[in-house]
Amino acid sequence: MTVTLADVAARARVSPATVSRVLNGNYPVATATRERVLRAVDDLDYVLNGPASSLAAATSDLVGVLVHDLADPFFGIMAGAAQSEIGGQEGTGRAGGEKLAVVCSTGGSPERELTYLTLLQRQRAAAVVLTGGAVEDPAHTAAMTAKLGRLAAAGTRIVLCGRPPLPEPDQAVAALAFDNLGGGRRLTEHLVALGHRRIGYIAGPVGRTTTRHRMQGHRAALAAAGLGGGAAEQDRLTVHGPYDRRSGYDAAGELLRREPALTAIVAANDTVALGACAALRDRGLRVPEDVSVAGFDDLPFSADAVPALTTVRLPLVEAGARAGRLAMGREAPPPGGIATVPADLVVRASTARPPGGG
Amino acid sequence: MTVTLADVAARARVSPATVSRVLNGNYPVATATRERVLRAVDDLDYVLNGPASSLAAATSDLVGVLVHDLADPFFGIMAGAAQSEIGGQEGTGRAGGEKLAVVCSTGGSPERELTYLTLLQRQRAAAVVLTGGAVEDPAHTAAMTAKLGRLAAAGTRIVLCGRPPLPEPDQAVAALAFDNLGGGRRLTEHLVALGHRRIGYIAGPVGRTTTRHRMQGHRAALAAAGLGGGAAEQDRLTVHGPYDRRSGYDAAGELLRREPALTAIVAANDTVALGACAALRDRGLRVPEDVSVAGFDDLPFSADAVPALTTVRLPLVEAGARAGRLAMGREAPPPGGIATVPADLVVRASTARPPGGG
DNA sequence: TTGAAAGCGCTACCAC
DNA sequence: GTGGTAGCGCTTTCAA
Numbered sequence: 001m002t003v004t005l006a007d008v009a010a011r012a013r014v015s016p017a018t019v020s021r022v023l024n025g026n027y028p029v030a031t032a033t034r035e036r037v038l039r040a041v042d043d044l045d046y047v048l049n050g051p052a053s054s055l056a057a058a059t060s061d062l063v064g065v066l067v068h069d070l071a072d073p074f075f076g077i078m079a080g081a082a083q084s085e086i087g088g089q090e091g092t093g094r095a096g097g098e099k100l101a102v103v104c105s106t107g108g109s110p111e112r113e114l115t116y117l118t119l120l121q122r123q124r125a126a127a128v129v130l131t132g133g134a135v136e137d138p139a140h141t142a143a144m145t146a147k148l149g150r151l152a153a154a155g156t157r158i159v160l161c162g163r164p165p166l167p168e169p170d171q172a173v174a175a176l177a178f179d180n181l182g183g184g185r186r187l188t189e190h191l192v193a194l195g196h197r198r199i200g201y202i203a204g205p206v207g208r209t210t211t212r213h214r215m216q217g218h219r220a221a222l223a224a225a226g227l228g229g230g231a232a233e234q235d236r237l238t239v240h241g242p243y244d245r246r247s248g249y250d251a252a253g254e255l256l257r258r259e260p261a262l263t264a265i266v267a268a269n270d271t272v273a274l275g276a277c278a279a280l281r282d283r284g285l286r287v288p289e290d291v292s293v294a295g296f297d298d299l300p301f302s303a304d305a306v307p308a309l310t311t312v313r314l315p316l317v318e319a320g321a322r323a324g325r326l327a328m329g330r331e332a333p334p335p336g337g338i339a340t341v342p343a344d345l346v347v348r349a350s351t352a353r354p355p356g357g358g
Numbered sequence: 359m360t361v362t363l364a365d366v367a368a369r370a371r372v373s374p375a376t377v378s379r380v381l382n383g384n385y386p387v388a389t390a391t392r393e394r395v396l397r398a399v400d401d402l403d404y405v406l407n408g409p410a411s412s413l414a415a416a417t418s419d420l421v422g423v424l425v426h427d428l429a430d431p432f433f434g435i436m437a438g439a440a441q442s443e444i445g446g447q448e449g450t451g452r453a454g455g456e457k458l459a460v461v462c463s464t465g466g467s468p469e470r471e472l473t474y475l476t477l478l479q480r481q482r483a484a485a486v487v488l489t490g491g492a493v494e495d496p497a498h499t500a501a502m503t504a505k506l507g508r509l510a511a512a513g514t515r516i517v518l519c520g521r522p523p524l525p526e527p528d529q530a531v532a533a534l535a536f537d538n539l540g541g542g543r544r545l546t547e548h549l550v551a552l553g554h555r556r557i558g559y560i561a562g563p564v565g566r567t568t569t570r571h572r573m574q575g576h577r578a579a580l581a582a583a584g585l586g587g588g589a590a591e592q593d594r595l596t597v598h599g600p601y602d603r604r605s606g607y608d609a610a611g612e613l614l615r616r617e618p619a620l621t622a623i624v625a626a627n628d629t630v631a632l633g634a635c636a637a638l639r640d641r642g643l644r645v646p647e648d649v650s651v652a653g654f655d656d657l658p659f660s661a662d663a664v665p666a667l668t669t670v671r672l673p674l675v676e677a678g679a680r681a682g683r684l685a686m687g688r689e690a691p692p693p694g695g696i697a698t699v700p701a702d703l704v705v706r707a708s709t710a711r712p713p714g715g716g
Numbered sequence: 717t718t719g720a721a722a723g724c725g726c727t728a729c730c731a732c
Numbered sequence: 733g734t735g736g737t738a739g740c741g742c743t744t745t746c747a748a
Binding site: 002051053073075107300 | 406408418429437439456461462463473476479603632
């Protein structure tokens with residue numbers, strides 16, 4: 001039925017071993033022989049059997065890319081960049097060393113994260129890229145560390161992208177950590193410098209590194225300006241929620257209820273910021289004249305949606321691409337296996353001063 | 359080194375065959391035996407070898423999902439919905455029948471589309487979902503038809519999502535086609551009904567079904583209103599470009615240059631519409647008071663970015679999920695293998711009348 | 717209900 | 733440079 005490597009060998013009048021060598025291009029093969037084999041491949045329309053190949057070679061050409069949410073452009077952009085490094089190799093075009101990137105959406109669920117890792121382990125994946133913040137639960141962290149250790153031991157390359165290094169840094173794991181803390185700090189410093197004193201904070205979901213680091217940066221900036229105000233006050237001006245528009249909308253309403261004299265809102269990311277802006281508009285408040293809004297991530301549509309939005313730019317494409325290259329072993333790991341990706345402030349309007357003057 | 363099924367069998371004091379049966383749950387196994395096997399699996403931390411399994415069974419648990427651009431939320435949303443149907447099965451948790459969705463970003467390149475299909479064919483994928491418009495090149499269409507035919511013959515399920523059926527409809531291929539023509543027609547009918555007479559059109563990339571169908575709808579509406587104006591005039595008010603923001607920005611500028619008295623612009627999709635709006639703003643024109651803008655796809659951020667945007671809603675989540683179920687064989691194919699997904703008009707502001715009154 | 721054993725198609729080692 | 737061939741780890745008849 002299906003054409004096998006043996007069929008190709010027969011037609012080319014060579015041994016299966018030679019066909020394999022031609023296809024993999026690992027060993028020297030006489031030019032004439034190679035051409036005969038390639039012609040036979042074309043004639044028979046032969047397609048390599050991946051599973052058989054992976055079984056024999058004890059490794060597959062699959063590379064897993066885990067994201068929290070495919071529908072979120074934050075992840076789409078990173079995953080797309082990683083994938084084009086992984087799969088964009090234009091090999092021989094036939095059966096060359098193309099890798100297949102497997103993008104898996106965990107929905108932010110720890111269980112599914114582990115499930116996908118098991119699935120990838122089962123497939124003997126060549127590498128795994130984990131994007132986005134990590135869940136900060138001791139049990140889950142332990143499970144992840146163990147699982148990643150086993151993957152690494154089996155020869156799978158591990159790359160963390162936009163996620164801090166493992167608690168026990170592993171030589172086999174490369175980490176590209178985003179400077180979420182620094183970005184959060186600079187964002188709030190900027191608002192404080194403009195004269196804002198009552199700033200609400202819409203945080204991401206609890207128990208995530210990203211959420212915690214951005215919030216730490218925010219609070220550090222407040223503290224440095226003498227605006228800390230104690231734990232109770234900080235919590236009063238903080239609302240947690242998922243990284244979506246609706247969460248931002250609801251949270252902004254809640255913040256205004258708790259503190260009607262708010263002059264600025266910092267959101268966990270741009271999508272949340274958009275929702276917050278909508279909530280403000282619906283209450284007849286203008287952005288940024290009445291209330292300034294700041295976001296995070298600088299997604300492509302942010303500037304259109306909120307021209308005055310102040311935000312933080314994370315180099316998603318660059319980071320994703322670098323993660324892809326690390327996964328392919330095509331770039332040297334950073335010193336110590338850890339690199340920090342900068343998070344730069346993007347100021348879109350100088351008008352974002354508090355209503356009373358600043 | 360690595361734990362194999364034989365190791366599990368030895369520890370559970372059964373044959374490898376029995377372990378296999380327990381893991382796959384296809385054959386009856388005595389409860390006591392099953393439990394012994396499962397305990398051994400846990401004790402040894404056994405993970406099934408996917409390639410070996412796929413080789414022996416002649417099918418893998420991979421499902422390919424092809425998209426044009428992962429960074430585009432249009433595809434992210436569809437792919438995410440498909441993936442959660444495909445991989446969200448919560449099997450035994452151990453080695454159950456979980457499928458692994460492989461999201462592949464082709465960048466809109468016909469070659470990469472074929473390359474990915476070959477890669478998936480090589481992996482003996484259980485199913486393939488093709489999303490987004492098809493490239494309308496006879497050679498490519500023929501190549502695709504042949505390739506899909508071979509995949510189908512090898513037992514791979516094929517699902518088209520947001521793409522018209524193949525020229526020679528194949529029983530083995532299920533198609534969920536978007537009503538791009540109808541959506542485009544209704545959009546322009548709406549503008550015409552408001553009194554617009556000089557309407558610019560920013561089309562998608564040439565040679566794509568989506569581009570052509572949306573444009574056909576637009577032109578049909580113009581013709582029905584007696585505003586057709588001849589081929590030359592239609593071409594004068596049409597500019598093609600990729601589905602991104604920059605393209606919309608540039609195209610809007612070009613359209614205004616060609617026809618300064620434009621009162622409305624219809625864009626190929628919302629992202630393009632956003633760019634067009636930015637271009638209008640930069641020229642001191644207000645949307646929609648001076649120029650109305652219409653988009654397509656109704657992405658989540660569209661309303662925030664352009665509150666007055668008139669657009670067309672495609673049920674991306676529903677379509678993606680349905681495609682996922684079709685790929686899993688968990689939903690009966692539509693009659694004739696073809697279903698049309700509706701495209702509904704979304705009107706966000708009734709103020710979008712032409713400046714002169716209408 | 718369980719075991720024995722024959723492959724699945726390919727790779728890589730060892731000869732020549 | 734090329735051929736022979738022994739597995740890789742699993743599934744699946746066929747018997748028991």
